Amino acid sequence: xxxxxGGVEAGGTKFVCVIGNSPNEILAEERFSTTSPQETxxxxxxxxxxxKEELKIELTSIGLGCFGPIGLDxxxxxxxxxxxxxxxxxxxxxxxxxxxxxLKVPIIFDTxxxxxxIGEGKWGAGKNISNFxxxxxxxxxxxxxxxxxxxxxxxxxxxxxxxxxxxxPMDQFTGKCPFxxxxxxxxxxxPSIQERWNISAEELPPHHQAWDFETEYIAKALxxxxxxxxxxxxxxxxxxxxxxxxxxxxxSKTIDYLNGYIQSALILxxxxxxxxxxxxxxxxxxxxxxxxxxxxxx
Amino acid sequence: xxxxxGGVEAGGTKFVCVIGNSPNEILAEERFSTTSPQETxxxxxxxxxxxKEELKIELTSIGLGCFGPIGLDxxxxxxxxxxxxxxxxxxxxxxxxxxxxxLKVPIIFDTxxxxxxIGEGKWGAGKNISNFxxxxxxxxxxxxxxxxxxxxxxxxxxxxxxxxxxxxPMDQFTGKCPFxxxxxxxxxxxPSIQERWNISAEELPPHHQAWDFETEYIAKALxxxxxxxxxxxxxxxxxxxxxxxxxxxxxSKTIDYLNGYIQSALILxxxxxxxxxxxxxxxxxxxxxxxxxxxxxx
Numbered sequence: 001x002x003x004x005x006g007g008v009e010a011g012g013t014k015f016v017c018v019i020g021n022s023p024n025e026i027l028a029e030e031r032f033s034t035t036s037p038q039e040t041x042x043x044x045x046x047x048x049x050x051x052k053e054e055l056k057i058e059l060t061s062i063g064l065g066c067f068g069p070i071g072l073d074x075x076x077x078x079x080x081x082x083x084x085x086x087x088x089x090x091x092x093x094x095x096x097x098x099x100x101x102x103l104k105v106p107i108i109f110d111t112x113x114x115x116x117x118i119g120e121g122k123w124g125a126g127k128n129i130s131n132f133x134x135x136x137x138x139x140x141x142x143x144x145x146x147x148x149x150x151x152x153x154x155x156x157x158x159x160x161x162x163x164x165x166x167x168x169p170m171d172q173f174t175g176k177c178p179f180x181x182x183x184x185x186x187x188x189x190x191p192s193i194q195e196r197w198n199i200s201a202e203e204l205p206p207h208h209q210a211w212d213f214e215t216e217y218i219a220k221a222l223x224x225x226x227x228x229x230x231x232x233x234x235x236x237x238x239x240x241x242x243x244x245x246x247x248x249x250x251x252s253k254t255i256d257y258l259n260g261y262i263q264s265a266l267i268l269x270x271x272x273x274x275x276x277x278x279x280x281x282x283x284x285x286x287x288x289x290x291x292x293x294x295x296x297x298x
Numbered sequence: 299x300x301x302x303x304g305g306v307e308a309g310g311t312k313f314v315c316v317i318g319n320s321p322n323e324i325l326a327e328e329r330f331s332t333t334s335p336q337e338t339x340x341x342x343x344x345x346x347x348x349x350k351e352e353l354k355i356e357l358t359s360i361g362l363g364c365f366g367p368i369g370l371d372x373x374x375x376x377x378x379x380x381x382x383x384x385x386x387x388x389x390x391x392x393x394x395x396x397x398x399x400x401l402k403v404p405i406i407f408d409t410x411x412x413x414x415x416i417g418e419g420k421w422g423a424g425k426n427i428s429n430f431x432x433x434x435x436x437x438x439x440x441x442x443x444x445x446x447x448x449x450x451x452x453x454x455x456x457x458x459x460x461x462x463x464x465x466x467p468m469d470q471f472t473g474k475c476p477f478x479x480x481x482x483x484x485x486x487x488x489p490s491i492q493e494r495w496n497i498s499a500e501e502l503p504p505h506h507q508a509w510d511f512e513t514e515y516i517a518k519a520l521x522x523x524x525x526x527x528x529x530x531x532x533x534x535x536x537x538x539x540x541x542x543x544x545x546x547x548x549x550s551k552t553i554d555y556l557n558g559y560i561q562s563a564l565i566l567x568x569x570x571x572x573x574x575x576x577x578x579x580x581x582x583x584x585x586x587x588x589x590x591x592x593x594x595x596x
Contacts, residue, residue: 069559078561083561084561131453154530157528159559164464165464179559224461227458228526230456257478260477263381267453
């Protein structure tokens with residue numbers, strides 16, 4: 001029997017399950033809404049069991065890129081759990097346990113954004129770059145950080161959506177994060193745009209004031225990241241970033257905020273090669289899960 | 299002849315030159331004010347030449363922990379230079395070149411804060427911790443980041459003093475950074491305290507309102523760092539942090555800003571083991587330069 005890798009992009013809105021080896025070798029793929037933990041985990045198990053039989057293959061490992069915060073410390077009792085998520089019903093959910101029990105295959109666990117970053121590093125806009133960051137700006141905001149070609153974990157893992165940023169004094173919106181008054185996610189996620197303007201991000205015209213606020217908040221966050229980990233590239237993915245008109249605005253505003261302090265030709269002269277969209281587009285998450293599965297083996 | 303390591307803590311205010319092997323084996327030490335580049339570099343050269351002769355030793359290498367921003371990319375023409383510093387007279391100064399030419403010994407170059415972080419990692423509060431950050435909060439503000447036991451460089455290197463933070467609405471001070479209106483260094487460095495209150499940080503009583511602002515800005519920066527790289531420990535050094543009454547205030551305020559989102563017992567139950575002073579005290583910089591010299595050999 002042939003061996004292949006499994007991947008799960010476990011997002012707060014949808015799960016994407018996939019079997020394959022690379023962007024050009026995807027054997028099976030299924031996406032479904034994230035409902036209750038039990039139902040969602042059962043659908044995931046069913047996907048892999050059914051497809052393995054249909055395709056007559058075995059899985060070497062499964063990469064699980066998961067929304068969070070999650071427990072990544074193998075020595076901790078919350079390893080494999082989704083921990084303090086504000087998502088109803090999902091707080092303190094063991095997600096690795098039932099998958100491993102049912103599928104009997106090694107599961108490599110990381111954040112959804114670290115998985116996407118690993119995928120972009122292997123096949124996309126992070127290829128051959130040792131230090132970079134992948135952001136998703138959509139339903140939530142998160143970032144996966146690669147330093148010396150490895151995803152950063154640390155004490156918990158990065159939770160970049162929750163960095164505090166200063167609000168524009170004209171912005172009357174109080175922010176959508178239940179934990180923090182002025183965090184990046186609370187001010188700039190898709191749902192925050194929707195609630196602030198009473199219209200979804202997709203429906204907003206490119207010249208709407210909403211995009212000025214959005215540009216400001218994203219550029220402030222990027223300037224903070226540049227002064228913190230000094231990435232060699234910044235990849236901006238997620239639903240909100242499908243508004244491609246945002247890229248030149250964000251590039252220019254980030255330079256404004258840095259104000260000449262960071263003397264790098266890449267930033268000052270080639271910003272369009274520095275702040276870029278994901279090459280794997282909206283498949284960064286699911287392909288990243290495959291790359292994550294492979295990372296334990298390679 | 300015996301072999302020893304040289305270290306230079308090249309700060310914007312003072313230079314500390316040292317020869318030794320470890321905190322308990324310091325053979326020579328000299329500190330002098332940072333004046334013009336030429337004079338300061340000549341004094342550094344003279345220290346090593348004179349002491350080598352007096353002590354009848356050779357140097358294996360010299361670690362140079364330098365104020366910045368600096369050029370760390372060996373493939374770039376600004377390698378070994380101090381680049382866009384606002385310090386008068388020091389912009390675009392080649393510091394490695396003249397030292398290497400005069401002393402004919404390998405010079406290991408990094409930021410002052412990365413050197414201090416390496417020192418704390420080897421002999422101090424970062425010992426046996428793979429991911430941590432060392433801050434200096436004094437004349438300037440900077441941070442050295444260690445991830446997987448290595449200092450982070452990236453595109454340039456971290457410049458954490460220049461992350462944007464939101465100002466307290468009661469704070470009338472416009473900030474002291476010539477580049478950024480509301481950056482951490484501009485709002486919270488020693489000189490910014492001095493200018494805001496017309497009295498130096500050392501003379502301010504512990505119950506002065508100055509410390510409430512200081513606590514707020516430091517805690518905001520720490521909450522940003524925790525959400526970014528998720529360090530396993532935060533070491534706070536530098537002149538301002540010699541006000542030890544700040545530690546409990548900063549610890550408590552950082553927990554407030556995180557507001558329960560980061561579920562870590564270390565933060566929630568043992569914050570006094572998480573946000574700590576440097577163990578090497580005000581010698582973190584000079585011992586870090588020795589550790590930096592050794593890092594290339596070991």
